[in-house]
Amino acid sequence: MERWLALELASTIRHDGDGGVTDDLATAQGTTRWIHEQRDLLADRISAGELAADENLRLGIVELRQAVRALFARAVSPAPPSPADAHRLMTADQALAHLNTAAAREPVVPQLDWPAEGVPATRLLSAENDLYVRLVAALARAAIEFLSSPQRAQLRSCTAPRCVRYFVKSHGRQEWCKPSCGNRARAARHYKRQRTSADGGSAPS
Template identity: 60%
Template sequence: MSGTRLALDLALTVRHDGRGGVADDLDTPVGLTAWVRDRTDLLGRLPLPGDWTAGDADLDAVRALRGAVRALFAHAVRPGAPSPADADRLIPVEEALARLNAAAAAVPVVPRLDWPPDGEPLARHRPAAAAAGPALPAALARAAIAFLAGPDRAALRACHAPRCVRYFLKEHPRQEWCKPSCGNRARVARHHERHRTP
């Protein structure tokens, strides 16, 4: 599930700004640094130093990967419509797949067995060598691959409430929007549309 959450979190760094536009949480290296630090539990033991801060190259790599992930999310929700945030500028699926796979392959991994004295053994995949630069996009790409190839992908939807640009996992059969506030906006918009005087 952490791969699912991480893949969704990456896609959701593009969001409605509350004023009718789209905001980008990864618009600067500072934004990426804060985003990564807020997700240390999902990123596991990523080989990034504790005082890591993103640079321009890190930002470019993660944003390029996010573009691929959002394009593949748009592909996954078909025949439904993609998020309106980037529906008119999605990269082709083949390019998105190549970008995602290249990022995942940038850091080779090996299985590692951890067995705490008071717990059960746990197998995890860890980078084979310290490679702090591409480690972040590689981890994000692997999370996206696990999500897109896993069972949760079938529940992926694009929210089409007015002004929303999010993807979400449909958790119950009647769910149409990513959150209740989107459902309220959609109902209000439908009400106004029905009662508009010609």
Template identity: 60%
Template sequence: MANGDGTQHHWPALDLVGTIRHDGNGGVLDDLAEPGAAAAWLAEHGERFTGTAELPAPDAELHAEVVALRRAARALFARAVSPGPASRADAHRLMPADEALARLNAAAALDPVAPQLDWSADDGPTPARPLSSAADPRARLLAALARAVVEFLTGPDRERLRACQAPRCVRYFIKTHGRQEWCKTSCGNRARVARHYDRQRTGADA
């Protein structure tokens, strides 16, 4: 699946951790900074996690739970890319890995689900969205967010997860070819310009 910025992914977990992103000017934006912003993000992306299920009404408590779950996910993404560098957005203040695991697993357990099979006439059998058993929309949402992270970290793309190290970028991405260092072309261009500038400055200082 292609995103508007040219990156490729099909993992909803990347949408969640990607709510912390660079603003293009050296700063970092947080798409979940406040309950209203989180509600707007969920309205746009929530279906990728919960399907057509009703989304809960956002409030301060749910906002705090979603943000904490994202912190846990980003801590585990940092663990997944180790010994490579983590995202610069929060590499200095990551949630401890054992706390992140406990939070993620507790959230995933909020909604026991039954696996479902999809098998059309033209295609082979594939897993369908699990059948939820939780009546509480909050539990369904938090569990779906957590399960998305679990599915990614136990899936085949975890080994190709990287943190983009281009100047100003804080994105995690899936490496799609052997020499890929950056999440998108514009980041590669920015990194090459920065390296050229550093070489020029080093030469001038010599």
């Protein structure tokens, strides 16, 4: 399954397996761990393998995540957004402004690479020395790329009980982010039908 850096960032808020929600970015240590787990997706943007997050970087990434999740909620509308933060989302205008400002903090210039025996390709050369700024800007640009791509139209909020993930549909009939969520949703539907039947056809209270 293809991975998108913006989706990985949004998914740092997730179901904890026990009926609650956990935050992978709740601490600087957790944020460092998450950054290292994304090193392959970040490789073309920044070398993050040895980067350790402090509280300022953690907060910067969390604020960016809030903007990304607000724009994900806009992308899936009129379907409901993830229930994890539906009651406290930024406005779309606030989210757009935050995302674009974060992306603009790293000045980059395109450079042309053209090997003698290869095809020309573009790479971006950064003019920013602060790795923290570069990381947040890279995450913001990844979100911009995702939200302006065809994948945005396939973005969904998983409707399985207790799930809070966003996902990209990989086939036309996909309703849930993963098979376990599908199993849980089908079990919940079956239970609801059983309750309705037991109550004589009335909807459960």
